[in-house]
Structures are given as structure tokens and as C-alpha cells.
Amino acid sequence: MFVRGLPNRARKLLAAVDAAPTERCIGGGIACAPVRLWHWVNAAAILILSLTGYLIGTATPAMSGEATDNFLFGYIRFAHLSAGYVLSIGFLLRIYWALKGNAHAMQIFWVPLWRSCFWREVYQEIRSYAFLTVEPERRVGRNRLAQLAMFFMFTQTITFMVVTGFALYGQGAGTDSWQYKLFSWVFSIWPNSQDVHTWHHLGLWVIVTFALVHIYAVIREDTCRPGASDL
Amino acid sequence: MAVQTPNGFNLDRSGRRIVIDPLTRIEGHLRVEANLDSDNVIRNAVSSGTMWRGIEVILRGRDPRDAWAFTERICGVCTGTHALTSVRAVENALGIAIPENANSIRNIMQLCLLVHDHLVHFYHLHALDWVDVVSALKADPKSTSALAQSISPWPLSSPGYFKDLQIRLTKFFGSGQLGPFKNGYWGHPAYKLPPEANLMAVAHYLEALDFQKEIVKIQAIYGGKNPHPNWLVGGVPCAINIDGTGAVGAINMERLNIVSSIVDRSIEFVEQVYLPDIAAICSFYKDWLHGGGLSSKSVMSYGDIPENANDCSAKSLKLPRGVILGGNLKEILPIDHGDPEQIQEFVAHSWYKYPSDCCGLHPWDGITEPSFELGPKLKGSKTDIKELDEGGKYSWIKAPRWRGHAVEVGPLARYIMGYAQNKTEFKEPAERLLKGLNLPLTALFSTLGRTAARALECQWAAHQMRYFQDKLVVHIKGAIRQLPMSAGGSRKPGARRPRAMGSLRRRAVRLGTGSRSRTPRSTIINVLCRRRGTDLLAIPRAILALLKPP
Amino acid sequence: MGGATETFYSVIRRQGITRRSFHKFCSLTAASLGLSPLAAVSIANALETKPRVPVIWLHGLECTCCSESFIRSAHPLIKDALLSMISLDYDDTIMAAAGHQAEAILEETRAKYKGRYVLAVEGNPPLNEGGMFCIDGGKPFVEKLRSMAEESVAVIAWGTCASWGCVQAAKPNPTGAVPIDKVITNKPIIKVPGCPPIAEVMSGLVTFMTTFGKLPELDRHGRPSMFYSERIHDKCYRRSHFDAGQFVEKWDDKYARKGYCLYKMGCKGPTTYNACSAIRWNGGISFPIQSGHGCFGCSEDGFWDKGSFYDRLTAIKQFGIEANADQIGMAAAGAVGLTVAAHAAVTAAKRLTHNRDRAAHKSKPS
Ligand code: HEM
Ligand code: HEM
Ligand code: NFV
Ligand code: SF4
Ligand code: SF4
Ligand code: F3S
Numbered sequence A: 001m002f003v004r005g006l007p008n009r010a011r012k013l014l015a016a017v018d019a020a021p022t023e024r025c026i027g028g029g030i031a032c033a034p035v036r037l038w039h040w041v042n043a044a045a046i047l048i049l050s051l052t053g054y055l056i057g058t059a060t061p062a063m064s065g066e067a068t069d070n071f072l073f074g075y076i077r078f079a080h081l082s083a084g085y086v087l088s089i090g091f092l093l094r095i096y097w098a099l100k101g102n103a104h105a106m107q108i109f110w111v112p113l114w115r116s117c118f119w120r121e122v123y124q125e126i127r128s129y130a131f132l133t134v135e136p137e138r139r140v141g142r143n144r145l146a147q148l149a150m151f152f153m154f155t156q157t158i159t160f161m162v163v164t165g166f167a168l169y170g171q172g173a174g175t176d177s178w179q180y181k182l183f184s185w186v187f188s189i190w191p192n193s194q195d196v197h198t199w200h201h202l203g204l205w206v207i208v209t210f211a212l213v214h215i216y217a218v219i220r221e222d223t224c225r226p227g228a229s230d231l
Numbered sequence B: 001m002a003v004q005t006p007n008g009f010n011l012d013r014s015g016r017r018i019v020i021d022p023l024t025r026i027e028g029h030l031r032v033e034a035n036l037d038s039d040n041v042i043r044n045a046v047s048s049g050t051m052w053r054g055i056e057v058i059l060r061g062r063d064p065r066d067a068w069a070f071t072e073r074i075c076g077v078c079t080g081t082h083a084l085t086s087v088r089a090v091e092n093a094l095g096i097a098i099p100e101n102a103n104s105i106r107n108i109m110q111l112c113l114l115v116h117d118h119l120v121h122f123y124h125l126h127a128l129d130w131v132d133v134v135s136a137l138k139a140d141p142k143s144t145s146a147l148a149q150s151i152s153p154w155p156l157s158s159p160g161y162f163k164d165l166q167i168r169l170t171k172f173f174g175s176g177q178l179g180p181f182k183n184g185y186w187g188h189p190a191y192k193l194p195p196e197a198n199l200m201a202v203a204h205y206l207e208a209l210d211f212q213k214e215i216v217k218i219q220a221i222y223g224g225k226n227p228h229p230n231w232l233v234g235g236v237p238c239a240i241n242i243d244g245t246g247a248v249g250a251i252n253m254e255r256l257n258i259v260s261s262i263v264d265r266s267i268e269f270v271e272q273v274y275l276p277d278i279a280a281i282c283s284f285y286k287d288w289l290h291g292g293g294l295s296s297k298s299v300m301s302y303g304d305i306p307e308n309a310n311d312c313s314a315k316s317l318k319l320p321r322g323v324i325l326g327g328n329l330k331e332i333l334p335i336d337h338g339d340p341e342q343i344q345e346f347v348a349h350s351w352y353k354y355p356s357d358c359c360g361l362h363p364w365d366g367i368t369e370p371s372f373e374l375g376p377k378l379k380g381s382k383t384d385i386k387e388l389d390e391g392g393k394y395s396w397i398k399a400p401r402w403r404g405h406a407v408e409v410g411p412l413a414r415y416i417m418g419y420a421q422n423k424t425e426f427k428e429p430a431e432r433l434l435k436g437l438n439l440p441l442t443a444l445f446s447t448l449g450r451t452a453a454r455a456l457e458c459q460w461a462a463h464q465m466r467y468f469q470d471k472l473v474v475h476i477k478g479a480i481r482q483l484p485m486s487a488g489g490s491r492k493p494g495a496r497r498p499r500a501m502g503s504l505r506r507r508a509v510r511l512g513t514g515s516r517s518r519t520p521r522s523t524i525i526n527v528l529c530r531r532r533g534t535d536l537l538a539i540p541r542a543i544l545a546l547l548k549p550p
Numbered sequence C: 001m002g003g004a005t006e007t008f009y010s011v012i013r014r015q016g017i018t019r020r021s022f023h024k025f026c027s028l029t030a031a032s033l034g035l036s037p038l039a040a041v042s043i044a045n046a047l048e049t050k051p052r053v054p055v056i057w058l059h060g061l062e063c064t065c066c067s068e069s070f071i072r073s074a075h076p077l078i079k080d081a082l083l084s085m086i087s088l089d090y091d092d093t094i095m096a097a098a099g100h101q102a103e104a105i106l107e108e109t110r111a112k113y114k115g116r117y118v119l120a121v122e123g124n125p126p127l128n129e130g131g132m133f134c135i136d137g138g139k140p141f142v143e144k145l146r147s148m149a150e151e152s153v154a155v156i157a158w159g160t161c162a163s164w165g166c167v168q169a170a171k172p173n174p175t176g177a178v179p180i181d182k183v184i185t186n187k188p189i190i191k192v193p194g195c196p197p198i199a200e201v202m203s204g205l206v207t208f209m210t211t212f213g214k215l216p217e218l219d220r221h222g223r224p225s226m227f228y229s230e231r232i233h234d235k236c237y238r239r240s241h242f243d244a245g246q247f248v249e250k251w252d253d254k255y256a257r258k259g260y261c262l263y264k265m266g267c268k269g270p271t272t273y274n275a276c277s278a279i280r281w282n283g284g285i286s287f288p289i290q291s292g293h294g295c296f297g298c299s300e301d302g303f304w305d306k307g308s309f310y311d312r313l314t315a316i317k318q319f320g321i322e323a324n325a326d327q328i329g330m331a332a333a334g335a336v337g338l339t340v341a342a343h344a345a346v347t348a349a350k351r352l353t354h355n356r357d358r359a360a361h362k363s364k365p366s
């Protein structure tokens, strides 16, 4: 039903994404320039967000001196909010690119969970990581396990972080701000925004965990799996 | 027909039964069923606590640092009292000693509550049982002024002042919308004050309403707000900074001055308005020597207001401590709350389950397991009670006992205790008041005595506030910048002690409000704290003890 | 709600004419009309007293602190509110009547002021045990609540109890206490949360309705926007210290004495919508933060169950154990990190043996 609502081109892309693993070969790979660019901007924003977010959560050691001499916490929050904007705009552009770019561009947004061939490939991937098959399958496009992790741990989490982040932003910007107007529905789910802080904070650790595994997988892929794509 | 209570009282339901539900002008929810004889005299009565919120159950397993906020919400009228008891219990359990200044500030806050609560209790809750507000319309403002000036130097006493008020009241009652005074027994012969005294009392009802909001500013200065000020395990949250950078955001000279001036005004109000009113009103109700309940027999006081931090010995406590049984004022029995033989709670008539209904349990071993069942002689149904069966369970309130005895607590109990212990600050004012009214000592054991004791304690508390405020200032003088206010860091108390028990006394601030039904009762509250491993059981108990008329 | 009850009397009061001179004015008028002084009283009466809005104030599971707070109001003085602005016909904390005389007022109000009285509710109804954890007149309180709501024009939910559930609804909520909007579904409900709410917020709301003759604008949670649209943190006078990164680290440390920000002591000002930091308490004399204690969020939904008031990061109970986001997150990331390391080690080992195997294989004579 979701598929039906999409524009024609998007539908074609989706079909291509679905088909990709079986067809085995699609020109361009996943490392096209816009995605590359986005990847690194995104990674940098997330690094900043994670560091500053953690500091916001635990707070820095007390500074001494008059309040007017310092703006440390203000800067930390400023960095967080700015990086938040960068991340969010990048994410929007990435969504645009998913519809516009090549078939692989859609992969982190589209996981064909209902297809048995998808799960078969996931299973093979798991066997490979569990050292049950010696030779990893050669593939073009993203490995299905990675796709799964990207979708749930990255795409979903980032969406969540952007939404909750802007809801929290709206609190500071005030109830008349566009951020509040657009995102305050979050507070219907959690009327006490303390919960929004808590879940937003937990999101940090989901992202960190994802990054850990992702970077490991990428490095491993690079060293063990000749021919794997790189960014 | 008669039902025997565990204390040997007889409940006899022959005669006529009057049900009062809701009983108003109290905190919480209460139902009273009184049995009247053919002369319309109440022979005995059952009081039923009709609300349970389960705070004991909710507190289980919580962070002990937070417990005070939960227990504080037991009651917003004696606000802060349960909280203070809770922080003390936690400190006792964890072996935390608090700094001297924190002790002074806690005392000031608690005394502030005493002053406020007695005043509000008398004027806004209890007085409507003595003062006929409608009769005030008939008063002659000039005579009212003369009356007021004859009993007190209080400046708001001119004929014009009373006349203005009377005009306002005339309008108010003329509107036909009587608000809180609707459906009162106005004009009933049991109201004995002449119109002039009524007018004066109504004036003071309104003045006290204005003034009570000033008194509590003391709690707001030290605790951030009132009702429900903030407390802290380990000390008090406010910091003192008299003469340094940032002092403006701490307890500084300006803050101390506010407290000081409110203390002065409180003393003035109590001495120039409250006490003269009590004397004047009591002089018209001198025959009101019933309603003494247990006061002539068994009274108990835990004592409070420690002079020295962390010292809860009888010597340090400024409110007296002890038990009197059988009306024997000569013998003061010592209390030990930690002794399971001494303090016990019974649920034979309360809607709770114990392993055995006959036995009482010390609050440390207490169980709070609700079980709503009504006796077989109930009239009505489970959700539409017409008349309770006092042979069965009939209340959400447990029955606390001291060595099996029902005892009265509250201001009168404390005054009797102070009197019996020959403490001049309790004995003299009581004697002076009685002498002025030309009444014997035994007159104390009555509703009148209870009302008077509250006023006397109010005065005492106002002066004690001054004492502790001065003491605080002397300490500050001694050590200007380094003034510990808290022993606690920011960390959660460790779980090192395998088993700690904490308990601290508290006083019930007030005693029965006595509506027109004049059913006497009193209040006793224990907050006890049990901690096993990392599990905290703070058990606050709000217990309205049923007192029987003689 | 009827029109604003502004009378000639309140207008001239507003213009600075005192009560005394007002009455002088009335007597003069009466004298020039040839009336007796008593008639002057009734003129004043007619000018001052247009009908006041009847208010019925019910108490469920609560601590009466909201009532206590209400009587602390400094502007208007509560005596003026009671004598001249509203008609508080039922409030069991202060009313003269009790028992059946009190109950009679409810019946009368329902009939006489049908659709014209305001129902104010302090506390909330328990639903377990047939509602008998709160008995009122021998019956479950919830019945009285429902029946009085039925004929009211609007309902005020006083405090966190009526608005959100508050302490008795904290886990495990043994009485099944629910906020009143769970049982009153067909009336406008104005939530005035706070445990208790600020006196002047309460009286301000009531006088808003009597002065402007309408209900206030409500936010998405049903709270009056005029008092609940900003956080404690937004107007906190310690905010400059927050932005500077100047925090109290321990109770009564040198930073506490300087009035630094209480964020690290668990202050919930950043997530609490209330007017404390702007209007303050008790005639503006202080508020929790000004007296050194963090805000613990007493006007927020479920604030009792978010972990300790003194912790900056609050508990996440969904995972069975009570831990905060950092504890859970670090454990998860740590576990994953270890797995990754182990995996890397195995990979390396495999690769070594694999290469050796391959080498051995190669060197084997075929
Ligand atoms: C990977 C993405 C992000 C991470 C890891 C992250 C992390 C965090 C963390 C850990 C906190 C502290 C929460 C607490 O304990 O109270 C926080 C707060 C916050 N974040 Fe994010 N965040 C992310 C994205 C965003 C985005 C996209 C925005 C939107 C602009 C945003 C806005 C905020 C705001 C407004 C706060 C509250 C700041 C305050 O209370 O002073 N965040 N973030
Ligand atoms: C040392 C740092 C990093 C390296 C070397 C790296 C490398 C790569 C490579 C080689 C790919 C493509 C491989 C594949 O699709 O499986 C990739 C994709 C991706 N990486 Fe990273 N990465 C790094 C850090 C991060 C971080 C911190 C994040 C965010 C938490 C991130 C998020 C992603 C995402 C979302 C994709 C999918 C891109 C797409 O939409 O197609 N990466 N990365
Ligand atoms: N009666 C009574 Fe009390 C006291 N003291 C308490 O539980 O009002 Ni709050
Ligand atoms: S909201 Fe808080 S203050 Fe008000 S009645 Fe409930 S517990 Fe008491
Ligand atoms: S004290 Fe609390 S409300 Fe004030 S600035 Fe700090 S965190 Fe915000
Ligand atoms: S605890 Fe409550 S009183 Fe105000 S400052 Fe916070 S909302």
C-alpha cells in the first residue's frame, strides 16, 4: 500500500533494489559521490552530536568565575543544536537522493522483510560472520545484514533522534516556535518531556553501538573481502 | 448489643444513630457514626477513616533520599511534618548526622508550621463551631470596638473598622450566596457569643486569613515554597552566604530579615489577637467541659524540636516526651519507639489483613495489605453504606496503641505532659489562662482545654522560632563563610549497612477539629523507616485514633 | 459561563476609590434620595453583588494541599475572592456544614445552577475496590464526581492529583487512582497541575474566568497557556550559570553558596512546565530553586516514577531493571564492543590458519 503511493520512478527504483541481489550486477555501486559526501558530513555531525549530547546529559565539571565570563554549556548546546541541523538537513537530502539516486541509494530506507530471498541472504551473511562458511559470497550492493542494521539502527534511530531532538529544541525555542508546532506531537506520546530526554539519550547509545559494529565491519570487509565497495 | 473494643471500651448502639459523612473542616476523609441516648447525648461513636492512598505500599523500594516528598503528600495541612519525619528516619537508618544550622532551620520550619496550623485550625476550621457568623450582622460596631479594645491593644479595632466589615458582611449575606457558610447552624442556641463577640471573631477570621499566608513565608525562604516545602536528607537544601560573591542567591541578610520580621509579626498576632480571642470566647463557653476524651487518662507525646542537632534525648527535646496512663500525672513513663512491645498497630477494625487480627504489630513489622470487608450487621451495601457494623472492620485507619492503650496525642497531650513534668514554659501559661477564666486544672481535660492548649502552643512555638532564628544568627556570626548546611553529598546513600532501622518521633500538630457533632478524636502519626539490604521501607502512618467520650 | 461580573463597585475600586469612600458615596446618594442608612446598605449591596459564580470544590484522594495553597493567594486576597468574586458553596475543608447538610448543597446546586456552576476537583478517584478507597457519603467518591460534573459548566482539575494522578497513582498505584479526565469525558477540563499549584496561579485562573467570562486558552495538555507555556528553566534566574556551565556539585558546596545552577543535583527545571520561576511562591518570595533545591517537576505527568529526584539522568523502567540511559547504553555498547573485539580476534586467527592451511596445501605434493 505504501509502494502504491510512491511516484513512478521511486517504484522502479524499489523494484531494482529488490532485484539487485539476484541480478548480482548493477552499475555504479553504492559509493556514488553524493552518498559519499553525505556519509562523511553525517559521520562528522554524529560525532559532534554524540560528544556534545553526552556532555549535555552528564554536564561538565563546574566552571568557576562569574557567569558572564563563561558560556561553556551554552557553546556545547550550540554545537549540539547546530550539528543537529546539519544532520537533519543532510538526512533530508539523503532521503531525496534515495528517490533520485541509483538503486542502492534506497537500500538504507527500504528493507524487503517480506521476501524469503532477503532472509536467505541474511542467513548466509550470518553464517559467514559466524565463520560457518569460509568464503564470503561475493556481492554487489550492500550486504543484507548490514542493510538490516542500517535500517533499524541507523535510519530508524536517526529519524527518532531528529524528531525527538527537534521536539526538545521546540521546548527551548518556545511553544510558539515552528519547531514546537511541528514536533510537539511527541509530547502526546510522552507528556512529561523528561521521558523524551531519556529516550533521546538512549538513542545516543544505539548510534554508538551501530557505529562500532559498522566501522568494524567496514574495516574487516576491506581487509578480508577483496572487491568490497568502499566509501 | 454492645461491642467491646480491644481497649475495653463499650460501643453500644442502642438509641438513635446519627451519621456524619463527610465530616468537614478536617484533612482527609472521615465519617462519624454517633449513638445518641434519649436525651440526645452522644454516648459513643465510631469514626471511620474513609480514604486510603497506599503511600506505604508506593514507597517500597524507592530511593531513600526521595521518601520525604512522598510522605509529605500525606497531608498538605500539616505540610512538611511527615517530610521532616521521613528525612530524620532515613538519617537515623543510615547513620547520617546533620549540621547544627540545619537543625535550627528545620526547627524554625517546623515551628512555623505549628504557628500557622494552630491559627488556621482555630479561626478557619474550628471557630465556626463557636462563632455564629450571621449573628455578627446584629452587632453594634461601637460596642464591638469597645470589647476589642478592652481585651487587646490590637490596632484594628475602631468602630469604623467594624462597621465597614459589618456592611460588607451584610452585603455578602444579603446576596443569598453564602459560600462556605452555607447551611450552617446559624442562630442555633448552642452558639453562645453575643453579636459583638461574633463580629470581632469574624473580623479576626478574615485577618487571620490574610495573615496566615505571611507566616508560611518562613518556610518559603528556607524550603522554597509553602505548602510542601523542600527538605533534604543530610541537612537542608538552602545554603548560607552572608558576605560573599553570590550571596544574593543564598540565605543572606535580606532573607534573614524577612524571617525575623515575620517572626515578630507572628508573635504579635498570636498575642494580640489569637490568645485574647481564645480567652474571650472560652469565657462564654466555660461550661464546655465535655469532650475531654482520653485527655484525663492517657496521653502521650514523642517530643520534638531538638535543641541540639542529632540529639533526641528527652533533655534536648523542647517539646516534652513521655506517656501518662490512668490519669496519673505523677508518673511519666518513658517511650521507646523501637520497642515492639510499646508501639503497636491493630487492624481488628481496619480494612487490612494481618496474619492474625487479634495481634498488634510494631510499625517495623507492620503490614499494609488492604482488604475491604464489612461486618455482617452493615446497613446498606458494600458501595452504599448506610450504617457501619462496628463489630466488624469499618475504617481505612489502623489503630495505634502504646502498650495496648489508646492514648491521646497532640497539643493538649503535650501541655499535660509539660505540666506534669513541671516545665514552667508549659505550666505557667496554662495556669494563667485557667486562672483568668476561673477554671480548675481539670477544665483542661475537655474540648475547651484542647482548643486552649493549641493557642498556648502557638504562642510557645512563635517564641521558639525567635529563639532558633537568633541561635542561627549567632552561629553565623561565629563562622561567617564556612557554614555547613548539609552532611550529604550528592550521591545515593550506599547499601553498605546490611540492615538499618530508623525511627523518629513526630508530633501530630493538631487534634480533633470537633465539628458541631463534637466528637472528640485525635491524631497520631508514625513515620518509621526500615531498610533491608538496598530495599527501603519507609512506612508513614496517618492514624486517626478513635477516642471515646467518658 | 455567564458574562463578566464586573460591577460598578469593582470599577470604582479599580479606579482607586476606597471601600470607605465608596460607602460615603452611597450614604450621600441615599441621603439625597431621602433614604435611611439601612437603605444605603442595600444600594451598596446591589452595586457590589451581582451573582457570583458558584464553585463546588470536591476532594478525592489528595492531601488538601491544593486548598492550602489556594488560601495563600496574595492577589487577590483569598477573603476577597470568597466574599466578592466567587461563591464557594461546597469545599469540605472549609465549609461550615457537614454530613447531610453538606450533601444537600450539592443537590441544590445541581438543580438550581444547572450548567452554570464550576466544578473544582482536588485529588482524584480510585477505581479499584469498587471505588471504595475513597468513600464519600458512604459511596464511592467517583460517583459524586461524575454526578457533579454532569451538570457543571466546566471542570477545574486542581493540582497534579486531578490533572495527572500524582502520588497515589505512582507505581504500583494500589488504589487504581486515575486523573479526572479518565472519568469525566464530556466537559471542558482545565488542568492546573503542580503539587500543589501556585496560589496566585489558582486564584488567577478563577478570576480570569470571572473577569473575562470565558475559559482560558489551553495548551495541548489542557493547561492554561497563560501559566504553563514555559518551563521553569526558561525563566530561571540561575539560567546564566547553566549556560556558563557553572553547576552545584554537592549540597552546600562553594557553588551552592554562590547560587550556581542545580542541573547536576537533578533539577528538572528543563522539563517542567510551571510558573514558579516567573511568578514564584508565597507572594513572590522564593521558589524551590531559589532556596537551593532543584525543581523535581511536581507539575509534570508521572514525575514520581522517573527515578530519584536527585539524579540528572532518570530511570528507564522498561527494561525491568532500573537503570538510566548511560548505564544501559554503556553496557550495551560495551558488550557489543567486546563481541566485535572477539570477532576480530577469531577472524585474525582464522585468517592465519587459513593462510597456513593454504600454504601447506600448496606445498603438498599432489
Ligand atoms: C545522532 C544524533 C543525536 C545524538 C546522539 C544526540 C544526543 C543527545 C544527548 C545524549 C542529549 C542529552 C539528553 C539528556 O540526557 O537530557 C541530547 C540533548 C538534546 N538534543 Fe540531541 N542528539 C542527537 C540529535 C539531535 C538532533 C538532530 C537535535 C535537533 C536539533 C537534537 C537536539 C537536542 C536537544 C534540544 C537536546 C536538549 C538540550 C538541553 O536540554 O539543553 N539532538 N542529545
Ligand atoms: C571510520 C569511520 C567510517 C568508515 C571508514 C566508514 C565506511 C563506510 C563504508 C565503506 C560504507 C559503505 C559500505 C557499506 O555500505 O556497507 C559506509 C556506509 C555507511 N556508513 Fe559509514 N563509515 C564510517 C563511519 C560511519 C559513521 C560514524 C556512521 C554513522 C553513525 C556511518 C554511517 C554509514 C551509513 C548510514 C552508511 C550507508 C550509506 C548509504 O546510505 O548507502 N559511517 N561507511
Ligand atoms: N490531623 C492531622 Fe494532620 C497532623 N498533624 C496529619 O496527618 O493534618 Ni495534616
Ligand atoms: S496535587 Fe499534590 S498537593 Fe495537590 S492534593 Fe495532590 S498530593 Fe496534594
Ligand atoms: S537551576 Fe534548574 S531550572 Fe534553573 S537553570 Fe539550572 S537546570 Fe535550569
Ligand atoms: S518542583 Fe514544583 S513547585 Fe515549581 S519549581 Fe518545580 S514545579
Ligand SMILES: [Mg+2]
Binding pocket: B026, B027, B028, B029, C059, C062, C063, C064, C093
Ligand atoms: Mg481533604
